[in-house]
Amino acid sequence: MPVFSSRLLATCLLLVPAVLHGFPVFYMLSVSFKEAAEAYQFPPSLLPSHPVLSNYSDALHAAPLWQFMLNSLIASLGITVVQMLTSILAAYALARMEFKGRKLVLGFVVAMLMVPSEITIVPNYLVMVGAGLIDTHFALIAPFSASAFGIFLLYQFFSGVPRELEEAATVDGASRMRFLFQILVPVSMPAIVAFGVFSFVSAWNQYLWPLVVTQSTSMRTVQVGVGMFRSEQEATSWGMVMAATSILVLPSIALFVATQKQFVRGLVSSGAGVKG
Amino acid sequence: MSENSADSATRSAWLFLAPALFLMFIFTVAPALFSLILSFHDFKPFSFAMVPVGLDQYMELAASEDYRASLMATLQFAALVVPGSVIGSLAVAVLLDQTPFFRSIFRTIFLIPVGISPAMAAMLWVFLFNPTSGFLNYLLSMVGIVGPAWLSDPDWAPLAVSLTTVWKEVGFNIIFLMAALAQVPVELQEAAWMDGANALRRFWHITLPSISPAMFFVTVVSVIHAFESFGQIHILTRGGPAGSTGVLVYQLFRDGFENSRLGMAAAEAVILFIIIGAVTLVQFFVARYLKGAPQ
Secondary structure, X not given: OHHHHHHHHHHHHHHHHHHHHHHHHHHHHHHHOOOHHHHHOOOOOOOOOOOOXXXXXXXXXXXXXXXXXXXXXXXXXXXXXXXXXXXXXXXXXXXXXXXXXXXXXXXXXXXXXXXXXXXXHHHHHHHXXXXXXXXXXXXXXXXXXXXXXXXXXXXXXXHOOOHHHHXXXXXXXXXXXXXXXXXXXXHXXXXXXXXXXXXXXXXXXXXXXXXXXXOOHHHOXXXXXXXXXXXXXXXXXXXXXXXXXXXXXXXXXXXXXXXXXXXXXXXXXXXXXXXX | OXXXXXXXXXXXXXXXXXXXXXXXHHHHHHHHHHHHHHOOEEEXXXXXXXXXXXOHHHHHHHHOHHHHHHHHHHHHHHHXXXXXXXXXXXHHHHHHHHOOOOHHHHHXXXXXXXXXXXXXXXXXXXXXXXXXXXHHHXXXXXXXXXXXXXXXOOOXXXXXXXXHHHHHHHHHHHHHHHHHHOOOOHHHHHHHHXXXXXXXXXXXXXXXXHOXXXXXXXXXXXXXXXXXXXXXXXXXXXXXXXXXXXXHHHHHHHHHHXXXXXXXXXXXXXXXXXXXXXXXXXXXHHHHHHHHOOO
């Protein structure tokens, strides 16, 4: 059957790029278990001949990795929760209420989608310096407390929820707030979770802003903290560098694999949104 | 609806909007406008004094060798990354769309780099690029090539940084291309197959035209991402060697946060904003045209 054989060929053809693509993660893990001498040897070995765990304890002694993760967790959760709240409220008004200026606000939100973050970084940095907020979790969270993307995504979803639900609820005398949080939010969970995952992953992966607003090692996030191992790499062992990287990156990989469906859903709706 | 209740609806709508609009104003609109103002001032980092200098900083950038080199480095980076990630992702997406086996495992392998940060992607690659014990040069040595000192050779560092970026970005494009491929009408494919069109012709005449809006979208987003790249470069090369990977955002970071020339950094941010804004506007109008165009 020609169709089937051509499809089987697709699987075979995929093997090569898939192996190459997965290799960096595999090799990071492999090197993280190698003894110092083996990590440097040429030709390099695919798997450690005498796996050791010492690189992991060395990495944990070399830098406050748990603190980096705690900082990233506080910042990312903070951003996600505040973005969800502000986006739900704004999206509800845009999708379900008639008011003067609605079109204008919607246009404003779409315009905000297109503003690159670099244009805001210097003034936001100056505000944080002026307010003495450098090196705080607040500085990591505040500039991202509203999300045009979140508002737009939820606006689209809320618009598609049948009107009858709302009429039934208002006849019951439920206030707008109660309708929103007891009916609209629960039925919109797929979109809200998709946005939450997207928001968390984006916040967790930020680099430039955390780099400029944190100074002390104990306030560094995962992404900025991992750079410490890059600058010391020539002097220390590659096994330890890769162990530190593994500790810091594996939680993201696990989270991403577990939530990729939601992440993809959020992303594809964003593309549909931006495309008009 | 009475006049009164319309007013009250408007009032409560604005109350719902207030938190988001207020925060966007404080942290996005006002800073963006202030960047523009700052770009016409020399900013003194210790006294917070702003000395008006008119267009001087823009003139200085226009005349600066460094800034021109940074622009060239960005264009070179985009020229390597965009075709690499768009063509690579198209090939993988088509194969993923066709494969009957292990589709979700394959897909996950390609998507994982999307979930990790540019900084982590760089950390995963930095040892692979090591000239003496890295795996990349080992692979090259097996085919008789002596690999370069990837990250410390100005001729090769742009390629190394681009390779890492393509590795990280293809999954992002694959997501959109797979969504588009799933929408290609099966009847069309079957009709072409019945007519005896081979796989390549079917791809060229049916698949590619149907997914052209998505192709265009991922191309533009790849261009924008390339212009905003920073984390992987900061980790891999610090903009070097000899400025060969000193892209625009890197230059902005160096001027503003390493050399404390915040007014200059603001001017660079304004230029970046204009470039990205232009790309976005082109995208917006071409996407409209593609949407309206008969298939």
